[in-house]
Amino acid sequence: MELNVGALPKVVRNPEASRAKILEAARIEFVSYGLSGGRVDRIAAQSGVNKNLIYHYFGSKDALYLEVLERIYADLRARQQDENLRGLPPVEGMKRLVSSTFDHFVATPDLIRLMSIENIHYGEHLKRSKSTKPLYGGLLDTIRILLKRGQQEGVFRANVDPVDLYLSISGLAYFFLSNQHTLSWLLDRDLAARRRVLKRRAHVVEMVLAYLTQASSFEADDVDVE
Amino acid sequence: MELNVGALPKVVRNPEASRAKILEAARIEFVSYGLSGGRVDRIAAQSGVNKNLIYHYFGSKDALYLEVLERIYADLRARQQDENLRGLPPVEGMKRLVSSTFDHFVATPDLIRLMSIENIHYGEHLKRSKSTKPLYGGLLDTIRILLKRGQQEGVFRANVDPVDLYLSISGLAYFFLSNQHTLSWLLDRDLAARRRVLKRRAHVVEMVLAYLTQASSFEADDVDVE
DNA sequence: GCCGTTATTGACTAACTGGTTAGTAATAGG
DNA sequence: CCTATTACTAACCAGTTAGTCAATAACGGC
Numbered sequence: 131m132e133l134n135v136g137a138l139p140k141v142v143r144n145p146e147a148s149r150a151k152i153l154e155a156a157r158i159e160f161v162s163y164g165l166s167g168g169r170v171d172r173i174a175a176q177s178g179v180n181k182n183l184i185y186h187y188f189g190s191k192d193a194l195y196l197e198v199l200e201r202i203y204a205d206l207r208a209r210q211q212d213e214n215l216r217g218l219p220p221v222e223g224m225k226r227l228v229s230s231t232f233d234h235f236v237a238t239p240d241l242i243r244l245m246s247i248e249n250i251h252y253g254e255h256l257k258r259s260k261s262t263k264p265l266y267g268g269l270l271d272t273i274r275i276l277l278k279r280g281q282q283e284g285v286f287r288a289n290v291d292p293v294d295l296y297l298s299i300s301g302l303a304y305f306f307l308s309n310q311h312t313l314s315w316l317l318d319r320d321l322a323a324r325r326r327v328l329k330r331r332a333h334v335v336e337m338v339l340a341y342l343t344q345a346s347s348f349e350a351d352d353v354d355v356e
Numbered sequence: 357m358e359l360n361v362g363a364l365p366k367v368v369r370n371p372e373a374s375r376a377k378i379l380e381a382a383r384i385e386f387v388s389y390g391l392s393g394g395r396v397d398r399i400a401a402q403s404g405v406n407k408n409l410i411y412h413y414f415g416s417k418d419a420l421y422l423e424v425l426e427r428i429y430a431d432l433r434a435r436q437q438d439e440n441l442r443g444l445p446p447v448e449g450m451k452r453l454v455s456s457t458f459d460h461f462v463a464t465p466d467l468i469r470l471m472s473i474e475n476i477h478y479g480e481h482l483k484r485s486k487s488t489k490p491l492y493g494g495l496l497d498t499i500r501i502l503l504k505r506g507q508q509e510g511v512f513r514a515n516v517d518p519v520d521l522y523l524s525i526s527g528l529a530y531f532f533l534s535n536q537h538t539l540s541w542l543l544d545r546d547l548a549a550r551r552r553v554l555k556r557r558a559h560v561v562e563m564v565l566a567y568l569t570q571a572s573s574f575e576a577d578d579v580d581v582e
Numbered sequence: 583g584c585c586g587t588t589a590t591t592g593a594c595t596a597a598c599t600g601g602t603t604a605g606t607a608a609t610a611g612g
Numbered sequence: 613c614c615t616a617t618t619a620c621t622a623a624c625c626a627g628t629t630a631g632t633c634a635a636t637a638a639c640g641g642c
Contacts, residue, residue, distance in 0.1 A: 143589050143638055164476050166393030180591050245535060246472050250390050253537030266542045293543060294559040297532045305527030309471060311479030316492045317519060333520040340567040369608055369619050396600060406621050
């Protein structure tokens with residue numbers, strides 16, 4: 131029983147695939163051009179679906195962007211396999227925590243760009259998200275555990291704020307990646323070059339470990355607030 | 357000889373003031389909404405001049421943005437009074453360099469945002485700038501000088517790349533400022549709070565100095581690239 | 583086989599956006 | 613004074629943008 135003989139091509143329906151294609155195109159679009167710079171028409175063209183299907187599934191440009199953002203953040207935590215570092219010797223565990231954080235940032239430039247983009251928009255979208263917030267306790271816990279064990283064993287200094295340590299580990303890797311375009315130009319060096327990245331990785335690990343393993347000799351005393 | 361009697365209000369001409377008002381409005385607009393999100397009409401309305409005057413003086417939205425960007429970067433280097441740190445004892449000089457860099461970032465959030473915005477656009481505008489590039493040798497030189505003297509006096513470790521050190525000093529301050537909106541939400545802490553900022557300042561100084569003053573004991577050997 | 587639901591589409595729109603046209607008048611130089 | 617330049621304006625334009633309408637047809641349950 132031949133249906134559709136010499137007729138209009140049967141429209142294949144595949145909601146999951148359509149949704150996925152839209153999300154993939156949207157990710158690329160927003161990562162490339164930002165939220166204000168991203169174009170819904172381009173997302174539709176790129177994903178090969180009709181523009182209205184985007185509104186059917188996601189409701190608005192902002193909601194689509196939020197979905198992209200939530201997925202990226204969820205990925206971040208999912209890939210961050212830090213729990214298995216908790217049992218390692220503190221110095222070794224911390225080395226691995228720093229270098230794997232670094233590697234993860236290097237491996238996912240999309241994440242870096244979306245984080246920047248979201249902060250340009252004052253984090254307004256993420257704040258409206260329901261799903262992202264609970265995900266973040268884990269990494270901080272790992273830092274706390276390693277820190278405490280290292281201090282008990284006498285290899286790490288006392289009085290280290292885990293939040294500050296987290297901000298430092300991330301910041302040391304983040305800045306030279308997020309700003310690599312302006313920095314490469316201003317410093318006359320290709321910061322994206324493989325050798326540079328590896329060198330930076332070693333430097334970052336070294337700096338964090340030096341800080342942790344040195345007895346806190348410098349009081350933050352005489353550096354006055356201007 | 358009264359001219360303009362009971363007639364149309366004489367149009368006051370003041371090119372410098374108009375130009376300045378446009379630039380000021382443009383700075384606020386681009387810092388608030390980004391380049392793609394910034395609106396020329398809004399800049400015109402805010403500065404109180406006719407929109408075409410913007411095109412008369414600057415030619416295009418992009419060119420206006422570039423001018424704003426160049427001024428912010430020029431300010432950065434102008435305010436960075438690092439030359440007078442070169443004569444200080446190395447440890448003291450470096451402490452001041454780190455804390456003043458930190459303070460400067462805290463004091464000029466516009467700079468942070470424009471740096472992020474420009475990097476979202478892959479640094480394309482800055483690269484086209486003629487005026488900005490030569491400004492950057494100075495800070496790196498100050499770092500080199502302090503570093504060398506500290507090494508000669510035996511208080512700083514050997515084999516420190518000045519560029520990496522610069523990236524670390526900046527990164528430690530930059531990240532928690534540029535991403536404070538998302539981080540405050542994710543970490544459940546108000547990173548903009550005065551106490552937090554001061555605490556972070558001390559931590560950053562401490563980390564950099566700990567790194568510099570510790571003999572380089574940890575080889576970057578067994579941390580393998582994944 | 584019938585029917586409500588839903589995936590999908592093309593055509594459309596109202597508001598907006600960067601940029602232009604065409605013109606007026608203040609000003610500086612001679 | 614005369615004239616060329618320049619500061620400045622109002623109105624307009626063509627193209628774009630996010631979002632909508634109305635219709636079609638594939639699908640799943642009965």
